[in-house]
Amino acid sequence: xxxxxxxxxxxxxxxxxxxxxxxxxxxxxxxGIPPIDAINNGFVPGMHDVGEQxxxxxxxxxxxxxxxxxxxxxxxxxxxxxxxxxxxxxxxGIVLLGTTKGDIHEIGKILVxxxxxxxxxxxxxxxxxxxxxxxxxxxxxxKADIVGVSALLTTTMRNQKGVVxxxxxxxxxxxxxxxxxxxxxxxxxxxxxxxxxxxxDAMSAVALAQELMQQKLQAVSVxx
Amino acid sequence: MRPKLELLDKPLIERIxxxxxxxxxxxxxxxxxxxxxxxxxxxxxxxxxVAHIPEVLARRLLDLVPRGFCLxxxxxxxxxxxxxDTVHFDPGSSCLNILDPEAQQPRPAMSADLVRLVQVAEMLxxxxxxxxxxxCNDIPPEIGDWYRLLLVLWYSEKPVVTGAFSASSLHTLxxxxxxxxxxxxxxxxxxxxxxxxxxxxxxxxxxxxSQNLVDLARAGVPAEIVSMPLAGATAPVTLAGSVxxxxxxxxxxxxxxxxxxxxxxxxxxGAPAIFDMRSGKTPMGAIETAMLDLACSQVGKYLGLPxxxxxxxxxxxxxxAQVEMESGMSAALGALAGxxxxxxxxxxxxxxxxxxxxxxxxxxxxxxxxxxxxxxQPHGVSLAVDMFAQTxxxxxxxxxxxxxxxxxxxxxxxxxxxxxxxxxxDGTSPxxxxxxxxxxxxxxxxxxxxxxxxxxxxxxxxxAQREGKPTGLEGLPGILNPAFA
Numbered sequence: 001x002x003x004x005x006x007x008x009x010x011x012x013x014x015x016x017x018x019x020x021x022x023x024x025x026x027x028x029x030x031x032g033i034p035p036i037d038a039i040n041n042g043f044v045p046g047m048h049d050v051g052e053q054x055x056x057x058x059x060x061x062x063x064x065x066x067x068x069x070x071x072x073x074x075x076x077x078x079x080x081x082x083x084x085x086x087x088x089x090x091x092x093g094i095v096l097l098g099t100t101k102g103d104i105h106e107i108g109k110i111l112v113x114x115x116x117x118x119x120x121x122x123x124x125x126x127x128x129x130x131x132x133x134x135x136x137x138x139x140x141x142x143k144a145d146i147v148g149v150s151a152l153l154t155t156t157m158r159n160q161k162g163v164v165x166x167x168x169x170x171x172x173x174x175x176x177x178x179x180x181x182x183x184x185x186x187x188x189x190x191x192x193x194x195x196x197x198x199x200x201d202a203m204s205a206v207a208l209a210q211e212l213m214q215q216k217l218q219a220v221s222v223x224x
Numbered sequence: 225m226r227p228k229l230e231l232l233d234k235p236l237i238e239r240i241x242x243x244x245x246x247x248x249x250x251x252x253x254x255x256x257x258x259x260x261x262x263x264x265x266x267x268x269x270x271x272x273x274v275a276h277i278p279e280v281l282a283r284r285l286l287d288l289v290p291r292g293f294c295l296x297x298x299x300x301x302x303x304x305x306x307x308x309d310t311v312h313f314d315p316g317s318s319c320l321n322i323l324d325p326e327a328q329q330p331r332p333a334m335s336a337d338l339v340r341l342v343q344v345a346e347m348l349x350x351x352x353x354x355x356x357x358x359x360c361n362d363i364p365p366e367i368g369d370w371y372r373l374l375l376v377l378w379y380s381e382k383p384v385v386t387g388a389f390s391a392s393s394l395h396t397l398x399x400x401x402x403x404x405x406x407x408x409x410x411x412x413x414x415x416x417x418x419x420x421x422x423x424x425x426x427x428x429x430x431x432x433x434s435q436n437l438v439d440l441a442r443a444g445v446p447a448e449i450v451s452m453p454l455a456g457a458t459a460p461v462t463l464a465g466s467v468x469x470x471x472x473x474x475x476x477x478x479x480x481x482x483x484x485x486x487x488x489x490x491x492x493x494g495a496p497a498i499f500d501m502r503s504g505k506t507p508m509g510a511i512e513t514a515m516l517d518l519a520c521s522q523v524g525k526y527l528g529l530p531x532x533x534x535x536x537x538x539x540x541x542x543x544x545a546q547v548e549m550e551s552g553m554s555a556a557l558g559a560l561a562g563x564x565x566x567x568x569x570x571x572x573x574x575x576x577x578x579x580x581x582x583x584x585x586x587x588x589x590x591x592x593x594x595x596x597x598x599x600x601q602p603h604g605v606s607l608a609v610d611m612f613a614q615t616x617x618x619x620x621x622x623x624x625x626x627x628x629x630x631x632x633x634x635x636x637x638x639x640x641x642x643x644x645x646x647x648x649x650d651g652t653s654p655x656x657x658x659x660x661x662x663x664x665x666x667x668x669x670x671x672x673x674x675x676x677x678x679x680x681x682x683x684x685x686x687x688a689q690r691e692g693k694p695t696g697l698e699g700l701p702g703i704l705n706p707a708f709a
Binding site: 057060061062102103104105107108152153154155158183184186188189192200201 | 318320321330331332365389422424428430452454456457458499501502503504505506573574575576
């Protein structure tokens with residue numbers, strides 16, 4: 001596989017071009033490139049670049065959104081191919097995402113989901129306006145490692161606490177890490193409501209999720 | 225001449241309204257089941273939770289909104305005039321955290337903090353109204369809405385800007401106000417409070433917001449729409465586009481409200497903001513946020529409606545130069561725009577935190593803004609010639625009787641928070657934060673609570689104990705009247 005092709009894949013993500021990303025993914029499949037190689041050597045490095053440029057202030061949220069769309073378009077082609085081959089990307093952890101009850105905004109959550117997916121997490125998105133008990137029920141069903149709760153408004157961020165409480169009520173809290181984010185959310189708020197972490201943006205959400213998984217694994221090894 | 229600032233010309237306002245009317249019809253406005261029958265009865269099509277409001281009907285209902293009304297103080301005097309270009313300020317609302325006065329670090333707000341803030345705001349004439357400024361974290365959340373209103377009513381005689389976070393708590397808040405006012409009819413006639421009601425952007429009147437609109441209209445208690453388009457995130461990225469959305473949310477809210485009770489008072493208000501494309505935050509101190517506030521208000525004024533906006537808030541985490549630059553600038557802009565009620569003073573960190581020290585500094589900015597809109601007025605027959613006739617070229621104006629008679633009208637004298645080079649008693653050089661702390665202490669020390677009539681106080685206490693008991697509320701935090709201990 002010529003490096004040029006991987007480079008084009010990477011660039012399609014940086015450019016936020018879903019049609020190009022999808023075409024490149026289809027070409028890769030047609031020419032017999034293993035889908036896992038296309039993902040790991042082409043598209044994921046593009047998301048890494050985007051994340052780094054965002055962190056440096058060289059890219060902005062609309063750019064990130066477009067890149068996330070492009071990543072999704074590529075994965076829509078490559079995921080079924082992976083399944084056909086019976087191969088899977090090494091999974092970093094199962095993350096359940098949703099926007100809190102009363103809130104219908106999902107920009108931040110979508111970005112977080114895309115970045116987590118790009119970094120090997122299996123992400124399940126419950127959507128918007130999600131009550132605490134729904135988070136808990138789905139977390140149990142999926143055996144989720146992490147629940148991520150987003151809120152955009154000061155009036156709805158208080159419902160993040162309800163998710164922590166619902167997980168406690170269902171006896172899941174010791175097994176599930178909770179991370180929170182959103183425009184009005186702060187680290188202090190996360191601490192106040194008993195969440196395990198706060199991420200200020202999609203890139204730091206990835207770092208946080210990786211750290212939380214480390215904590216989980218360490219806790220398991222201590223128990224064993 | 226009263227100085228005035230307008231950002232929109234008439235053709236642009238007409239375009240904004242034209243598009244807002246288009247939006248409320250198509251794609252329409254999401255509404256809650258609670259109001260669907262009300263809307264259908266008026267001939268509005270409601271399909272799958274979305275109301276499609278025709279312009280003709282919306283315009284007819286806009287015409288029913290009172291062009292002005294007052295909020296009354298505890299003594300029954302009109303203290304806030306929602307009409308024309310009158311300008312009032314109140315502290316920001318519903319904050320979760322306070323900047324600790326000593327540590328200057330954010331921490332959860334408690335009822336004692338709210339009491340202190342109310343006492344300070346009570347002493348400052350710059351604030352025509354109080355607000356239920358903080359969520360008290362030592363109070364069970366299920367009674368938090370009415371408890372903070374209780375504290376404000378207990379310690380203040382000024383009108384109150386408040387709000388309910390749920391449909392059920394609204395009725396408890398109205399009950400509380402009725403006790404304090406001497407009955408529902410008095411409350412309706414001389415409303416002491418106004419309730420903020422927030423649509424969810426874009427174009428969504430949620431269950432509790434829809435219900436709040438209807439219930440407030442029927443109770444005759446004024447409502448204040450706080451529409452919050454976030455330009456680029458939950459609203460079009462352009463300022464003009466976000467103003468359109470704000471107008472559509474206000475018009476649709478007024479439609480629901482006026483159908484519930486024609487002629488009930490309601491305010492065209494909001495807390496619009498831009499969405500920072502780097503941080504994802506909503507900077508309340510950004511100049512574009514202030515521009516949105518001014519433009520949204522101007523559209524309301526064009527319709528002849530009472531107006532509200534969220535300004536005088538800064539985004540830094542501490543009481544520093546950035547926060548005060550942002551707050552002072554927007555105080556002046558809001559005043560120049562003639563917005564009837566400007567909320568937000570005291571707040572910082574993207575509305576996540578209150579600071580009483582900031583509140584007293586903001587009061588100085590507000591006083592300057594209030595002086596600004598008094599404008600430059602002529603006094604006497606001549607402007608300067610008569611005074612020159614007395615002094616000649618010697619220029620000894622300090623001796624003139626006109627100087628003594630007029631300097632208080634011409635100049636605003638700030639408190640000691642503002643350094644005008646006056647000597648400090650102990651010879652130190654306190655910075656602005658130290659001066660603000662000192663000012664807060666002075667105001668709290670000088671504050672004197674004016675009790676309610678004994679019967680009303682007993683009734684309020686009985687109400688609070690009765691409603692608080694099922695939640696495990698112990699005592700009545702923040703209310704220390706030994707007569708009821």
